[in-house]
Amino acid sequence: MEGFGKVVNGNGMLFANPIPEEFSLPKEMIDRAIDQAVKEAAEQGIYGHANTPFILAKIKELTEGNSLPANRGLIESNVAMAANVAIEYSKLLQSTPYLSNNHHKALYQEPLSPVTIKTPASVIKIEDESASRGLRKVMGEPDSTVPVPKEQSGKATSGDAVSIVEESTMPNEKSTEAAKEHHVRTSTTESRSSASVNSQLVSASIHACLSN
Amino acid sequence: MVLARKAGIRVFGTGGLGGVHRGAQDSMDISADLTELGRTDIAVISSGCKSFLDIPRTLEYLETQGVTVCTFADGRIGDIDFPSFYTRDSGIKCSQIIQNARQAAAILGKLLNSLV
Numbered sequence: 001m002e003g004f005g006k007v008v009n010g011n012g013m014l015f016a017n018p019i020p021e022e023f024s025l026p027k028e029m030i031d032r033a034i035d036q037a038v039k040e041a042a043e044q045g046i047y048g049h050a051n052t053p054f055i056l057a058k059i060k061e062l063t064e065g066n067s068l069p070a071n072r073g074l075i076e077s078n079v080a081m082a083a084n085v086a087i088e089y090s091k092l093l094q095s096t097p098y099l100s101n102n103h104h105k106a107l108y109q110e111p112l113s114p115v116t117i118k119t120p121a122s123v124i125k126i127e128d129e130s131a132s133r134g135l136r137k138v139m140g141e142p143d144s145t146v147p148v149p150k151e152q153s154g155k156a157t158s159g160d161a162v163s164i165v166e167e168s169t170m171p172n173e174k175s176t177e178a179a180k181e182h183h184v185r186t187s188t189t190e191s192r193s194s195a196s197v198n199s200q201l202v203s204a205s206i207h208a209c210l211s212n
Numbered sequence: 213m214v215l216a217r218k219a220g221i222r223v224f225g226t227g228g229l230g231g232v233h234r235g236a237q238d239s240m241d242i243s244a245d246l247t248e249l250g251r252t253d254i255a256v257i258s259s260g261c262k263s264f265l266d267i268p269r270t271l272e273y274l275e276t277q278g279v280t281v282c283t284f285a286d287g288r289i290g291d292i293d294f295p296s297f298y299t300r301d302s303g304i305k306c307s308q309i310i311q312n313a314r315q316a317a318a319i320l321g322k323l324l325n326s327l328v
Binding site: 010011012013014015016017018019021024025026027030031034037038042047048051052055056059067070071074075077078079081082083084085086087088089091092093 | 213222223224225226227228229230233234235239241248249250251252253254255256257258259260262263264274277278279280281282283284286294295297298299300301306310312313314316317318319320321323324
């Protein structure tokens, strides 16, 4: 991504979810174990990538295995909380149309035929049902340089089409080449290409989309 | 984080985030996930960062990277600490407190909307 694309690339956020009370370890116990583990790591000269696994193993040893159920408990709690946040976010998207453009379609949708692959220049329609099976919607980076046509965003929100949003205005070489190979019929009036393509094209497009 | 975001995932649950390691002022050992979170618009839910890390410096670093940090109150009132993985408290107060998943989603929605 270059230029303006980089500017709209946003920051992440951290929602800290404390370990459930029943799994939390006594602070003195864990503090002592950590101090000891950090000290030993420094003494043995363990730095970089090796540092974290060493310290975690040491903490497990020093807490006599008590850190394991704590670890499991907090992960379960975080995953449950993350799922709840995702659910609330999806509700928000549904109730707030201005958020529901293609850039924010974060939710998995059951792929249904026909699958539409959107590129800035054209829309390639996949008529092969088998190609769409198992395909998930892959979201590109926010691309403010290409306005999303109203009808397309409307279509995407209705949940009846799987869409792959190409990331940039650059013509996607891989998908263009693949489309040519698969005899794309082009209708210039609508600037759309309609073609029967196989799953190779789909995977090529996904690959191209992800590698951008 | 990056792959999740590329696949359209907006909310990411994990155990603990990396952080600024103790003694980082000498070793410069700062986990790469902090810088990554600074440039990937995704929400991470974790039990804070592991307590063998330097929590105040980790929070400072996240602030420098422009990462919003909030802590779930989870039934508590008054001053609430940023959690430190195995324990609910770290001794470091968190300035942004949220009550539930809905508030988290609202903050996430607001951030993403501001990017359009």
